[in-house]
Amino acid sequence: MSAPSSRDDSVEADYLIETPLDLERVADTIAGEQSSGTFVRVANESDALRARSRASVLRIEELEPVPHASLPSAWLTRQRVNGPFRRARVTLSFPVANIGANLPTLAATLAGNLYDLGEVTGMRLQSVRVPRAYRERFDLPEHGVAGTRRLTGVVEGPMVGTIIKPNVGLSAQETAQLVRTLCEAGIDFIKDDEVCANPEHAPIAERVPAVMREVRAFRERTGKRVMIAFNITDDMDAMRRHAELVEREEGDCVMASINWCGFSAIQALRRATPLALHAHRNGFGMMSRDASLGIGFQAYQTLWRLAGVDHMHVHGLAGKFAQSDTEVTESARDCATPLADGLDDRVLPAFSSGQWAGTVPATFDAIGTSDLLFMSGGGVLAHPDGPAAGVRSVRQAWDAAQSRTPLHDYAAHAPELRAALAFFGPRT
Structure with a gap:
């Protein structure tokens, strides 16, 4: 397109x-x-x-x-x-x-x-x-879709991610322990929540080294890379320092609440770091929910892509937020559409908000591609058999969707998916 x-x-x-x-x-x-x-x-x-x-x-x-x-x-x-x-x-x-x-x-x-x-x-x-x-006079994504695949080692299929839950309250060491659990569960991507940036109980100066020790140890032990999007939302000087710390600790990605940082700060951050920039759009609903006022996502994402971000949040299908499935689908397609002919400046659409194995078929049917980041917070961490089963249930759901097999039929031979369907409800 x-x-x-x-x-x-x-x-x-x-x-x-x-x-x-x-x-x-x-x-x-x-x-x-x-x-x-x-x-x-x-x-x-x-x-x-x-x-x-x-x-x-x-x-x-x-x-x-x-x-x-x-x-x-x-x-x-x-x-x-x-x-x-x-x-x-x-x-x-x-x-x-x-x-x-x-x-x-x-x-x-x-x-x-x-x-x-x-x-x-x-x-x-x-x-x-x-x-x-x-x-071409503006910044391009440093990594985008193809670069994020290289960094995560996910050659094909969706990149399966999750969000640190609880989103606030965990210490730096507790966060690192949770990240270790999620790495061992087989996750591709983990991000901080937008309200957890540099809290006193888990300051970035402690949290980044603690988390990356676990990520590096897991990579050395298994060969698998896991991308962590550290929330570095702050003033410009602090964001540069935080990004430098993540880079020193061999991290791949940082996240910012773009609406509250502003265009100039995100442009400056893009030019200061080679890391992938995960753009969290919290606050977008304030600008978009009234049909007679504000800004549509196509225009919104165009402006932010000129700042050079690599990933853009689009919410999720049948999710917990107000956006319709049609709006979510169109948003993801906007991210996958070059802004100008002959130029590949696509960004990775990041699905989240109430996503779990049961929302996978609708996502694949609507988007028709697996070039996306599919993030499940509760859908992974609240699985009745633990996070590893949660990750497997999401992957099983994607296998079912891509093979055009109904979830309940596929679940007959996939116990983790079967447990997810029973626990989270029949949202198929």
Whole structure:
């Protein structure tokens, strides 16, 4: 699958807008606000300047109106403007020359003051397309899908992972003991939880060496590599120090809560470390759950991929969070789609949130590939026969899905899968 192309000198963005006003006028207002204009034409805003620098309205596709405003607008109230409220998909084109290879400014251009415009009662950035030459000015994934396979030694099939549970409270040594258990259980990938970064009871300075001693010992004993995504979310100086520690201890991966670190910090981290960057999107729901406000995942992941991350969270099918299976599926496919033709900058979609053996068939049917990271926290660590049985149950479920065998039929000869189905419930 390839991404739709954009003009070489512009970035294109698709929006869903809602307004009681004329759609063409509002679209033109948005284009001006996000480039060279304001609410009126001003001195020095020459025709030549507008031709060179002003954003353009490429398309307007009107949708069904709604009787009530999705969002309040004091400006419209002052104007005594009421509904009906018209909706449309609008495509804008922004000159690259206005922005340069500047990720925070690109984000401010695509998703800045337009959310505050009084003319709109709904505004959502849906998708973004960048030309290849512009994409190449930003950081690429250091590892992506192929590199993560090399680092984990998983040549084919899904990379099976889990999350440290309990997510907080374990000491550095207790965490290391759990990691040893999970390594011996046959796991490929282990990550910290997003709320466990550098706690006093298990500081990174102690936790990383303790965990990596176990990982190295397991690798020397068995030849199998296990990737640990250490949560190094912090200020920029601290994240650099933490990444350097992980690298010294022969680790492969670090994780950051990208929304709270920001584009500049993640770009700086990418340039400071050769480690795989596991991008945790916690907080994304705040930006995306309202259908009339915020940002869609395609646009969101485009911006973060320009920062050079290697893995992106997409949640999971039939999981514990609010996203629909359709949204999760589309998110995973977005991660697997190059941002520009002829360039392999795919990132590894990371499935999590309530995932276990029973959610595997739906995942494989929806995605149609095993180029993914399938993480089960409780699905591994809460298996009634222990973590090793939990890992085997997930692998058995993937074997069943890839051979198109119903889970219950496969479970007749797979005791770990059979126990998982009985314990976690019939979510097949």
